Amino acid sequence: MNEPAVLVQDLQKTYGVKRAVDGLDLRVERGEIFAVLGPNGAGKTTTVEILEGYRKRDRGKVRVLGTDPEHGSRGWRSRIGIVLQSADDHAELTVREMVTHMSTCYPSARDVDEVIAAVGLTDKAKARTRQLSGGQRRRLDVALGIVGRPELLFLDEPTTGFDPEARRSFWDLISGLRSDGTTVLLTTHYLDEAEHLADRIAVVRDGRVVALDTPAAIGSRAQQEATVRWDDGTRHEQRTATPTTLVADLAAHYGGEVPGLEVHRPTLEDVYLGLVGEAA
Numbered sequence: 001m002n003e004p005a006v007l008v009q010d011l012q013k014t015y016g017v018k019r020a021v022d023g024l025d026l027r028v029e030r031g032e033i034f035a036v037l038g039p040n041g042a043g044k045t046t047t048v049e050i051l052e053g054y055r056k057r058d059r060g061k062v063r064v065l066g067t068d069p070e071h072g073s074r075g076w077r078s079r080i081g082i083v084l085q086s087a088d089d090h091a092e093l094t095v096r097e098m099v100t101h102m103s104t105c106y107p108s109a110r111d112v113d114e115v116i117a118a119v120g121l122t123d124k125a126k127a128r129t130r131q132l133s134g135g136q137r138r139r140l141d142v143a144l145g146i147v148g149r150p151e152l153l154f155l156d157e158p159t160t161g162f163d164p165e166a167r168r169s170f171w172d173l174i175s176g177l178r179s180d181g182t183t184v185l186l187t188t189h190y191l192d193e194a195e196h197l198a199d200r201i202a203v204v205r206d207g208r209v210v211a212l213d214t215p216a217a218i219g220s221r222a223q224q225e226a227t228v229r230w231d232d233g234t235r236h237e238q239r240t241a242t243p244t245t246l247v248a249d250l251a252a253h254y255g256g257e258v259p260g261l262e263v264h265r266p267t268l269e270d271v272y273l274g275l276v277g278e279a280a
């Protein structure tokens, strides 16, 4: 089956006069970790909610595991895992009770204790969910999202509010799902998160995809041109695709050291900020 995990063509959604999604196209292949990256208000959550079947679109074609989410059956839903931006229900239940309860909803659920171990919550299995830290709660959310052995997992801004160490271990957890063959679609506004986790990134701005490629390919766009600056009493600046040649010419001109020399190659972050403009 060559059918992609997710196919979106010309998706549109308007709230009142606000066009939140404005002709968005995506194709997520099976088995990949795909990041939808963009600033606040870019339309990421709206798009994911449409893919999950929680929100109606105005226009466009959407297929998730071969099905239009507006007409998704129970069977289709059981093949999908969802981790929403925040969930703090059932605060009195323990971690194991929550995961066990969720596992009963699926025909071929994963082993509850294995899932709790996979998200690093074995020590907290008997803790009530209201006693968990923010990061632990997020890990529980992932446990609830994967216990049904989904083919496709949606993660909406999974690490917002995490400290750097918690983010690292969360990333390891998500990377581990790749080896199980799970397709992951995550939204994030952290460039480093998309770069670290994703096979491919769609950069979204104002409800449209403005770049879609591997992190390396998006980053390498930047490498094509460097800015060379020097200062011999007057400030000079020149953009060039061949900075080494320019610097050699300048060195010959000045007979050695070029005064105040700087060579700047844009980073992936520069490219990203350029793509999303002031919205970032």
Ligand SMILES: Nc1ncnc2c1ncn2[C@@H]1O[C@H](COP(=O)(O)OP(=O)(O)OP(=O)(O)O)[C@@H](O)[C@H]1O
Pocket (backbone or CB within 6 Å): 015, 016, 018, 019, 020, 038, 039, 040, 041, 042, 043, 044, 045, 046, 047, 189
């Ligand atoms: N229920 C709603 N009613 C009206 N406007 C909405 C609604 N939901 C979202 N919007 C607007 O649509 C736009 C896109 O919002 P959305 O939540 O999809 O963006 P996002 O990229 O997920 O942002 P964030 O990173 O802040 O979560 C925003 O301008 C937002 O204010």
